[in-house]
Amino acid sequence: MRQEVESVPLSGPYLGEREEELVLEVLRSGRLSLGPAVDRFEELVAERVGAPYAAAVSSGTTGLHLLCVAAGIGPGDEVITSPYSFAASANCCLYEGGIPVFADIDPRTLNLVPAAVEAAVTERTKAIVAVDIYGYPCELDELRAIADRHGLALIDDACEALGAEYRGAPVGSSGTSCVFAFYPNKQITTGEGGMVITHSEEEWHLIRSLRNQGRPEPGGWLEHVRLGFNYRLSDIASALGIGQLERLDEILALRGQAAKRYADMLGGVAGVELPCPDDEAHTRSWFVYVVLFPDSAARERVIAAFEREGIGYNRYLPSIHLQPYMRERFGFSEGLCPVAEDVSSRSRSRVRLVVR
Numbered sequence: 143m144r145q146e147v148e149s150v151p152l153s154g155p156y157l158g159e160r161e162e163e164l165v166l167e168v169l170r171s172g173r174l175s176l177g178p179a180v181d182r183f184e185e186l187v188a189e190r191v192g193a194p195y196a197a198a199v200s201s202g203t204t205g206l207h208l209l210c211v212a213a214g215i216g217p218g219d220e221v222i223t224s225p226y227s228f229a230a231s232a233n234c235c236l237y238e239g240g241i242p243v244f245a246d247i248d249p250r251t252l253n254l255v256p257a258a259v260e261a262a263v264t265e266r267t268k269a270i271v272a273v274d275i276y277g278y279p280c281e282l283d284e285l286r287a288i289a290d291r292h293g294l295a296l297i298d299d300a301c302e303a304l305g306a307e308y309r310g311a312p313v314g315s316s317g318t319s320c321v322f323a324f325y326p327n328k329q330i331t332t333g334e335g336g337m338v339i340t341h342s343e344e345e346w347h348l349i350r351s352l353r354n355q356g357r358p359e360p361g362g363w364l365e366h367v368r369l370g371f372n373y374r375l376s377d378i379a380s381a382l383g384i385g386q387l388e389r390l391d392e393i394l395a396l397r398g399q400a401a402k403r404y405a406d407m408l409g410g411v412a413g414v415e416l417p418c419p420d421d422e423a424h425t426r427s428w429f430v431y432v433v434l435f436p437d438s439a440a441r442e443r444v445i446a447a448f449e450r451e452g453i454g455y456n457r458y459l460p461s462i463h464l465q466p467y468m469r470e471r472f473g474f475s476e477g478l479c480p481v482a483e484d485v486s487s488r489s490r491s492r493v494r495l496v497v498r
Contacts, residue, residue: 152454153327153430156393161385168381176354179377183384184337187322190387191304191314193339195346198375198383199353202301202323202336206234206271208352208373209319209338212345213295215240219268223299224254225461226482227273231299232462234271241472243267244463246479250418252276252432256284263288269295274303274313276458277329277427278418282308282316297321301336304329305394305427313427314339324379329393329427330386332379397428404431413440430491432458438487445490458491 168179180198188196199205215221217239223231225244232242245258252275259270270289272280282298289296298313300306301323306313314320319342322328324335340346347359356370357363375383386393401417408414415434420426435441441457448455461482463474476483 149452150454152456155326155331156386156389156396157331158385158389160388161382164381164385165378168377171377173377175374175376177377179380179384180375183375183380183387186384186387187337188339190390191312191322191339193314193341195340195343197338197340197346197349197353198380199321199336199338199349199373200375201334201373202299202321202325203230203234204353204371204373205321205323205336205338206230206297206299206301207237208349208371209295209297209321210234210238210240210269210271211352212319212348213269213297215268215295218266220264220266221269221271222259222262222267223271224273224275224482225463225479226252226459226485227275227299227462228301228459229462229465230301231271231273232468234297235269240268241266242462242468244474244479244482246481247275247485249481249485251278251280251424252418252485253278253280254285256281256288259285260288263292263294267292267294269297271297271299273299274306276417276432277303277306277429279303279306279308279313279424279426282318286316286318300339302328302429303427305390307425309423317341319345324383324386328429329397330383330390332375332383332386335375335379335383394427401428401431408433430458432489432491434485434488435490436488441488441490456491457486458489459486461486 184196184198215235215238219240220243221235221240222243222245226247243262245262248255272285274280296318298318298320300313300320303313304322319340322337324332338349352370353373356366356368358367413436468474
């Protein structure tokens with residue numbers, strides 16, 4: 143009789159009694175939305191990353207969308223972004239009628255190559271959406287210089303990078319508007335949720351209005367000064383986030399320890415390329431542990447073994463421009479971003495970076 147193998151899930155949140163306590167406080171207060179827990183969560187995140195303003199939203203995707211609205215992206219505007227990311231990095235401009243333009247990535251950092259970004263700039267370019275892929279900071283200084291030279295908005299998709307540092311400072315502290323995400327596989331979770339970080343008081347008020355059906359600040363419940371959205375984060379979710387943020391250092395340390403164990407075990411395996419290490423300018427916040435195989439056939443053999451053993455995995459990440467809806471809408475095809483396409487064919491991840 144075959145012995146049942148206990149499955150090992152791909153990822154899971156790291157929760158404890160403190161989170162339960164804070165959520166119960168909100169439930170008992172009766173203030174489930176637009177209450178003090180949201181304000182407190184925003185203040186704590188802003189303080190943690192060294193920024194003056196933070197606005198809680200319903201997801202990282204909605205945060206990116208709102209920054210596109212704030213940047214004035216409209217129909218026909220081109221937005222340069224990474225092909226090697228979650229689809230939201232490109233979708234955020236599509237919601238406003240923008241056109242995604244993909245620049246290729248560095249084969250080691252897996253982030254945008256600044257020279258490729260500059261080469262993609264045209265008279266129709268409106269913004270750059272950079273990505274801190276897998277929690278590894280992008281080349282923010284070079285990208286900001288490109289944006290400044292061409293008069294472009296720069297948005298940092300830091301959805302996977304809470305706790306990362308760029309040139310010795312927390313991601314989010316540099317002055318570039320960015321977004322963190324709090325889905326259950328992220329460093330901290332609110333179930334669903336995100337946080338927009340900005341250094342502009344004007345942009346902060348705009349984001350807070352846009353997320354709340356276009357209501358002014360201050361203003362009445364039935365007063366709407368602009369087209370807005372219901373992109374709010376609840377007090378229940380914010381309470382969970384406060385508890386998680388209190389444990390962020392512990393969570394980051396545990397994720398780092400798990401990543402080191404993966405590196406120790408896999409470092410001697412021929413043909414397996416490990417994640418790019420930290421250096422003086424880049425300190426990763428571990429989101430997922432992604433390895434590259436020599437080719438797609440080797441990856442699929444390993445995946446088959448994982449499936450037999452009930453071990454969670456994912457093919458991180460398919461190239462965005464080769465997703466069916468992108469091909470159909472824009473005619474993108476193979477060869478547009480060869481480095482990203484090669485990495486997509488050879489990469490596989492484990493996300494279980496916190497072990498109870």
